[in-house]
Amino acid sequence: VYWVGVDVGGTFTDVVVYDEATGALAVAKSPTSPADPTVGLLNALAKLRVTLSATGRVVHGTTIGTNAILERKGAPVFVLTTRGFRDTLEIARTNRTVLYDIRARKPAPLTTRERVIEVDERMAADGTVVRPLREPEVREAIARVLAAQNGEGPGAVVVCFLHSYANAAHERAAAGVAAEGLPRWFVSASHEVLPEFREYERFSTAVLNAYIGPKVGGYLSGLGRALAERGYTGRVFVTTSSGGIMTAEVAARFPVHTVLSGPAGGVAAAVNLGRLTGHPDLITYDMGGTSTDVCLVEALEPTLTTEQHIAGLPNRTPQIEINSIGAGGGSVVWVDAGGALRVGPRSAGADPGPACYGRGGVEPTITDANLVLGRLAGDVSLAGEVPLDVDRARRALATLGDRVPGLGDEAALAEGIVRIAVARMVSAIKEISIAKGHDPRDFVLLAYGGAGPMHAALVAEELEMPRVIVPPVPGNFSAFGPLISDLRRDYVRTRLMPTRGGTLDDVEGVFAELTAEAHRDLAADRLPFERISTVRALGMRYVGQSWELLVRMPAACDSMAALEAAFRAAHERRYGHASDGAAEIVNFRLTAIGEVARPALERWPARGALAGALRVERPVRFGGEAVRTPVYVRERLPAGAVIIGPAVIEEMGATTVVPPGWTATVGTWGELALTRRSL
């Protein structure tokens, strides 16, 4: 039986196939076909000769929804909202995110003002009806929607009423009328997408969902049909932003849960490797061509957040908290108007690419700097395709030296550029660790992406992190994520409850409702779970605070006082202080995890000697000096091999740098463990 993982990216569609019988993994790549991504997917599958009738599971990561948002190519969205609130999306929170620029633009909502229709209804915060909903008015609104759409085919309607998290009756009724009056439209209500208070954030999330709903839904049903025609009888799953998977049916209704599924896949794969190698506390470091994503994982749990934005618009579904910065291997190094040396966010991309690709790029990039330093190979091709030209890289760097005095020769400049890039990575990691009360020295740096393993030890050195792990095939690591992810459904309910005055029974009562709902949903998925577990958390704050802190429900919680203590501890850790003031619960969160069987990986062979993996020796520059450095071929390294830095380990699509003072060990699963020899 095969398991198939698919990652449809902007440029390439990656397919990973796991053969349950042999434990073997096979990887294939095919250009993404933007018009119908199913074509690219089937092409990639064809390369691997997978028998779809013998395939047990297809898990799919997709950026279709994400791209529709970023390119603003979603469906026309009509919004029915409470009278007096038609401008909620356009007003947003009024905060200027671009300081000091008189010509800056406010992020525009995904729908226009004339597509927002007010309905005269109103709920109060406690869920009591202030003004009842009148169905004829909803029908009139639907008639206006149809008139406005003017026969242009179905779009999306989303009902966004105030306080629907407290009482969804009006939203439900209005959505019912809409669904009846608008067959084949994507009809939804804000409380289904996110039953959580704060209208702007909820409406925004619901509109994002509606905006991509028709596109993602259409794609997934087309894919399901295409796979079925080719003999596939199983279910299709989609990876979520929170690092799990959901069925295609659920994803089609709630596609907003998938918009960050790409980087989430990498983190899921990292968690799996952390589990296998016995490192539960990780900082993931995914450095690609244009950007770098970092994420903190504690006790095999990635940090989750509900406070991210996409294209400047809030998306409050649970997501793995990824800090992304615009610096990757292809990032351009430049001199700003004040004479400061900068790295990124502009990237040379794949075309023209870094100067050393020789495809017309003349601006220096981080890749060029690494080539000049000898860390990247000048004698073999990157990813087996592009020959790298050291002279071009050097010439590109020289253009900077002319503009900034004191930079020294190209080699010194190249080392400096890497230092600046590393400083930015270090800042990004500090924001997710130190700034949130975690000491990076307690974490292992797990590096992947094409450029991650090249800089990982340098980043770890700055942060005094003792250990770096580089998985096998780090360039394709993220595509492996979908195969090892569990089914995951996230539930939230807003209910304000003071810790003093309330009882634990009240808390358990709300969780019992959520648990029942979760079991109902998972049962409806009809899947052979190994096990179903739930994780409970609470959004809590001091009375008077507005934003809540996520607090894990303590395992043995016997009183509200214990709950309050857990909140205080979380507050203390995050903010450095906590008072004994009264606290309150704002949100109840429950995650249901349906565990699925995970692939059993092949162990890395221990055959052969280290010397057999040595390809060449070349001068590599470290700390201002060119050091004669052995270069190994990763595929030929035997398990258990120990490599004393300086060393360079090359493989298809990535290069691992082991600086002086560091030692690399080849682990059981083929991972490289880099450790500092001494301090």
Add this chain to the structure above:
Amino acid sequence: VSVVDPITLEVVCEGLIAIVREMRATVIRASYSPVIWDMDDFSCALFDPQGQMIAQSDDHPGHVLPMPWSVRCAMEDFEGDLRPGDVILLNDAYRGGTHLNDVTMLYPLFDAGELFILPAVRAHWADVGGSTPGSYSGLNTNIYQEGVRIPPIKILAEGRLNRAAMALLLNNMRLPEDRQGDFDASLGACRVAEARIRRLLAKYGRKTVLDCIALNLDRAERRCRARIATLPDGEYVYEDYLEFYQDGRFDPVLMRLTLTVRGDEIVADFAGSSPQVPGVVNSTLATTGAGVVVAVKAALDPEGPINAGTFRPIHLRAPAASIVDVKGDAPAGAHGEVRKRAVSVMLGALAQIVPELVSGDLCGTSFPNAIGGRDARRRRDYVYYEAPSGGNGAWLAEDGASAWGNIDFGNVRTIQSAEALESAMPLRVERSELRCDSGGEGRTRGGLGLRREIRLLEGEARYSVLSDRAVLPPFGVGGAGPAAPVRVSVRRDGEEIELPMPGKATGHTLGAGETVIMQSAGGGGYGDPLAREPERVRQDVRSGYVSAVRAREGYGVVLTQHGEVDAAATAAERTRLAAARRRFPVVGDERDPYDGRRGKHRLVRLAPGLAHALGLTTGDLVEMLGRHPAPLRAWVRVDDAAPAEQVALDALGRRILGVADGDGVEIRRLSTPPIPGGLVSAERAHEHAVTPIA
């Protein structure tokens, strides 16, 4: 001369900014004041002992730009008397503060026994005592009504909290537990900064870090100078007003700016501005200067860094004890309004130099509103606070953004979630929407203001508001129209009642069921509205940003009953509107054009025939349009002695408009809200007051 290599320079500077970011992360949610946690109304930065700003991040310009002054005041007070573990607190508007709500913590850090660097946090505390909940009132006449004044004091001395001082402060503030939380949040942020700076020092050594700081400031200075050097040398003048009332009578105060560009330096001279008034529209020079820096940067170099180097080529001059440089015991509650007006006059002056880089006037007021009372059901006092954003000015290529913070306001969330608000207080948000027709009409349209209606459900409450731009609307540039001014009213039993002083109230009693209607100002337009593409006007009408009436009367765009552009009717209407604009020749008149008591407002004397022809009468507010992009505002005085069919202007007025004798000037009437007390006039007061001495 420094020997730091350019790479270490970048790495250390990145490290310093990362420290400020971490400070922000610490403050951001640990504070208790809604203005801090919900609106991010706070700032963090690092200073050197000379008060030079070394690093900041996405911090509130209105906070961080005046902060160097705070550090200098504290350093003066504690010269030679600072020890490790000392922590300084201050909010005194005359000694390093801005307005009393902004409480600043300075955290002197020592290295090897020497004062090295000062992390600082400035945060808006929701209440600092004074006459009204929220410590905000447009009617205060002295600083004692505005709250507790904290001169720079050591709130911690050598690490020990001064409990007496703390108790004294908290005893004089509403919701003292919350204030304690605000204090703790600032302290937590400073402690984080200390730990990180120590690491930086351990790694690079003090000399290298200091060298990096110096180099970084120098290059920011070079960058700023290079931008200024592109401007033609010259002196550019503009004037605008802040709204002041005494005994209910309107007495606008004048802000005058003479902007001198010479080489790579700018001097902003406020000579001629009104003396300070016993009202809130005064500010410290530090805050006024913040407006100047914001405008220079926003127009000339938005991407450039912000540190002490940026400020060096920009010089300030101002008369002491004036509205732009307040001294005791005048209030300073509306300091932000003064800062915003400084931005306005800067835009008016810069429009004469680089019209392609400026926008129409911004909404020009921060519009803080507060409702305070006792929540009987939750058995808790509450203070609701928000400052609904208005519109932004249009610029050459784009319409202004609607309901978005102005450039001097930082990344502040100015309104609360209705759902969050209603679950915490006995209030209901009845409406939260954009104000139709509030954006200044122009070839590009100014952004729209907000309309927020908040109803008190139970009990009694007090409402205070402190706004400007409630009479004088934000101006357009390049022939564009003004935006709608701020408007505040209270709906009681279905009847809408205006405040006796537009935009200002202190402790106005609200009964259950009454609704406060807050309408923020729009942004000024840019360019001639008759030149706006008719299709864009049609789209604005379709979206409800502009009414069909204003499309026709303001933009000359006539729509069919199906909402399509009627091209022929539009062309005719535009021709008619253009022809109706009449210009009258300017004639020199060097009599003092200003009237006022405490304040000062410009008069334009018109002959009765001309006034009649223009539909104007004494006391009307008008704007005059000349050759320069920004208009000149004045109040009409019908005068039999004024020249017929001519506009009398003094030399300064002619400079502001860029006109010479004989050049044409257009006069437009601006509609103003009713002001029961009327506009003051010193001349008339004089007539009545003077009695012959026997």
